[in-house]
Amino acid sequence: MSINRRDFLLKTGLGLGGAAAAGGFIPGLGYINAATAAELIDPLAAKQPHFPGKIKSVIWLHQNGAPSTLDLYDYKPELERLAGTPVPASFLKGIKTSTQGGVSKLFASKQRTWKQYGQSGAWFSNLLPNLAQHADTLTFVKSSVTVGATHDISILKLNTGDLNPGRPSLGAWITYALGSLNPDLPPYVVLYNGEQEPSAGSVNWSSGFLPAVYQGTAFRPGESPILYLERPDLRSASQQRASLDLLKQLNRFGGDRRPSDTELRARLESYELADRMQTAAPAAVDLSKESEATLKLYGIDDPTSESYGKVLLRARRLVERGVRFVQVVSGYPSNISDQERRSWDAHSDLDGNHATQARMVDKPIAGLLTDLKALGLLDTTLVVWASEFSRTSWGESGTGRDHNPWGYTQWLAGGGLKAGFTYGETDDIGLQVADKEKGVDTYDLHATVLHLMGLDHLKTTFLNNGRSERPTVVYGKVVKELLA
């Protein structure tokens, strides 16, 4: 998977005859396999994993703003018991907090109730009644840890593994390593619910130092998901066809003079691909042919979950069509005007905030899992619930919680995993990972996702300015305990 080879061939446009395209000997390079040869012509050609992968696609559910997993999955009777009292010093050992003169008192919501579900007996709070029905589908990581106290840097880390912008996101790495399964659609799509693209968004789906072809494409809400997808109003379909035909002709005249120039040929073909994408992309996100029952399943009949439900239904349709990585950034329901409820970031009024946010995602995510299962897609798809961090056991402003990177819950669901399984735990008040050895950092999560796709995170490399870079920087291990 060395980029240099492709790079110079594409750039010089020399030395790549028809024979090479089928695999074979290239002067100066030696023998190359067919996959590499295909890659030489199309950087998005499907590529072989390092070993057979369990899954083909990932739906990455970024819960933006950091939900309190203490109020969703991580049931702590001790926290309820101690609520209103100061945090015992023993729990604070080893962490740097951002509050002068000690932290506030422990906090537990009076509205929270807990129940165990499924054969696995996983705990869910009353905020997620629908998702709870999937208790035996999920694989919990209750010992997640990360770095950072502010959203932006921890969101960057969640997606790219670094605290500074500039590295490729996980989706970009996967696209680079495995290529596309459907040339008519972008292989890496970003979805969001809300009127605006998430702020500081694009660095979180950037290709970093990888070529731009591997960056995420943000799909806009509405019928025409991609910027510049539609032909201008003034141009009719037949005008466009005639133009494309002329373009092909002109590019062929030029190409005839340079028969071994694959890059020029690729550009000629890119217009035909674009033409197909014009039909394929809107069709992929068109929900009009989905049944009433399906819409209901995703909570599209409820104004609070409607926008997120639509986004997840789109995610399923994209995965069905071979999109490799769908990154979903949670936003807010269209009926919410309160700024404080536009993400999970509940520094105050946690009850109000989480009531909205949980209701927004609960049915849609449960629906997505049900739907994927029914279509037989859950075996080859990985759904990940991820967040930049979670929230503290102590209260903030009396009714909210502050940021907690020291111990929280994320989960995975899909092929290759132990379903209905929980790995790791937090301490008795849900603040820090109980057993540090079992801490799962972003890099470990990324390594595990790559492993499920058949990629060894240590071998997924790209030579950038002489540095051999990999998705997990210099860290990371596959969490084998999660694997079936």
Add this chain to the structure above:
Amino acid sequence: MLKRKGIYIAVALAVSASAIHAEGDTKAAPAAAAKAVPNGWAYQPVKQQQPPAVKQQKWVRTPVDAFVLSRLEEKGIKPSTEADRATFIRRATIDAWGLLPTPEEVKAFVNDKSPNAYEKLVDRLLASHHFGERQARRWLDLARYADSSGFQNDATRPNNWRYRDYVIKAFNDDKPFDRFIREQVAGDELWPDSQEAKIATGFIAGYPDNANSRDLVQRKYQISTDITDTIGETFLASTIGCARCHNHKSDKVSQKEYFQLQAFLANTSFDQRTPLAKGTETPWDKKFAEQQAKYREATKEIRDKQAAILKPYREAAIKYQKERYLTDSRESIFKPESEWNALDRWVNFRHKTVFNPDTDTAGYLRLTAENKEHQDYSPDRAAAWKEYQKLQAELRKFDNLRPIGGSVNITAATELGHSDSPPTFVRFGGIHERPTEEVQPGIPTLWGGDKLEIKPTATSSGRRTAYANWLASPNNPLTPRVYANRVWSQYFDKGIVPTVADFGRAGEKPTNPELLDYLASSFVKNGWSVKKLHKEILLSAVYRQSSEERADVAKLDPKNELLAVYPRKRLEAEEIRDALLYASGQLTDVVGGPAVFPPIAKVLEGGQADFDGNRQWTVSKDKADWNRRSIYIFSRRSLPYPLLQNFDPANPSQAHHKRDVTTTPLQALTLFNSDIVVNWSQALAGRIINEAGKDQAAQLSRLYQILFSREPNKTELAALKEFLVKEEAIVQKKVADGKFEAAVPTGLKDPSVINPVRGAAFVDLVHTVANSNDFAYRF
């Protein structure tokens, strides 16, 4: 691979004595050790090179040709024939300016019978302000230039355009490159009275930043890391950043040596509010100040009322804000100034920079007013907050009076008037929380290990001066090699060292070391003149060669390393936009000034404002600003300009060395469907009709002259004419269906020259031709 391994082993043996001890003891590794590294070619002194003797002496136009030709002759490959003059002028104008030549310029050059026709052309290209604009773009790639800070709030950096303009001017004035380096790394120390030199430090001040970080001490580390790595990569093509977390795996640089480099920056702060010197205001500054005065005047009453509301809470708010920092930051923040050490000074200045008493007090008031459970809540606060919000709504009505773009300040590095530096520590595994041994500034042994004399000034540590002088020293072999190689790679797609960003052992070796040394030494000898370097390349026979494919070269030199064929190349993102804009006659040719905001899709504009009240994207009011060259478009780190985004532009988060070329359907969609490109096609069609008149053949010929600097050939003409007939019929049918909606030529002097149906078909033709490979590439 085997061969490489062999070398590696040899290296390991040769340097083992010093390599093993390098970690623990830098003194044990004298400068001479580097010379023992066989693979460390880049660190050896630059050799004076005489052009080698060649058989085809007549082919040689400038000395570089002899170096290239000698290699070709060894392999028995003939250089390619000369590209015709029209192809040449298009190539050279795109490379030097990032724009197309006009048909008149092409004609004049093609018909110029004088013996120095090429030289006249090259001198003209180098003398134009477009030269600086184009070269600055590539320099800004390296400087990870942006008009915003990055991260979630991605705050506007209102002064950064001054640095961008400094770079453009430096190239246009042919500022000696060594001076250019010194100013950018240590301008504030070396020339404390020069505003220009201070603005130049915008190079190091361009780090991505996160103003709301609660860990100021860690921020300092992150900033030093960014600058250390950027300097190493940009000037020295060294992937020094690898050594931050572990001893470098391929280059012999220890972690300790890495942190010795960070130590050069230990005392450096950045001031974004140094007032612009009186008398140096540009027209934009005057306009900005005027507009700001208007806004302040109109809103004074409201803002005074707001200030009065906030006043009683200010002290509590400041305390609250300060308390929200992490432990070690708090230690500095709460220490009395009389007890400050160098680190405290840095932290407190940083705090002052990111802390805004007005917005932070408002934020605090809101927090304690909206939430009845908050311990500081009181009904008074709730009322005050309500009143404040009301005034805020009033204030917003004056938003259109706010000046867009510009400032009254400059951004510059500063050592805050002190010469003592905070300590620098090695960080275990690169982890901030794990400092180990303290280190002093020093140059890695691999780079010669020179002992630098650091002379503190009254107001500064002198550390950056020492580093800058070393970087810009005529004896430093890396600096001129690295830059000469970059310039070469701009013209020939690949560098003489193909890994332009890595001259270390993991990088590739020079394909023609003698040529590289020749360029590097003559660059220094010519007073580090960048223009002379460009001129020598532009006038060479290598650069004049045709780019037509050759089967013999494909066989004998498949990588085209020897350059027997001129490498054709896709235009870079900005070149595509600028060239089309220029061809359409719409370019607003103004050099410099605050960044501009052409319209973008509404969904991207963002309603959110940063802490200073700047919206993500506020479309420029003056439409002429929409048509400025791409280098002037506001570079927001979180929002790449959509029209350019898909064409592999620089990623402004890190030093960007090489423009990739990827080919994707999203590029096709952008060029084919963007209303902006359609508008340019309409304007270009209009321009052509104005210039060529009614005659169809003349129009087609003019189109090809403008876009491709040539005439259409017979096959092309036939296809174009056939298309026009077909397209006219399609458009005609639309008319017959009762609706004539089509893009027609714009800017026509005499609209009666062409009927709208034909005009619409012609626009489609122009638009299609502008989408073709012949436009997107320079051959």
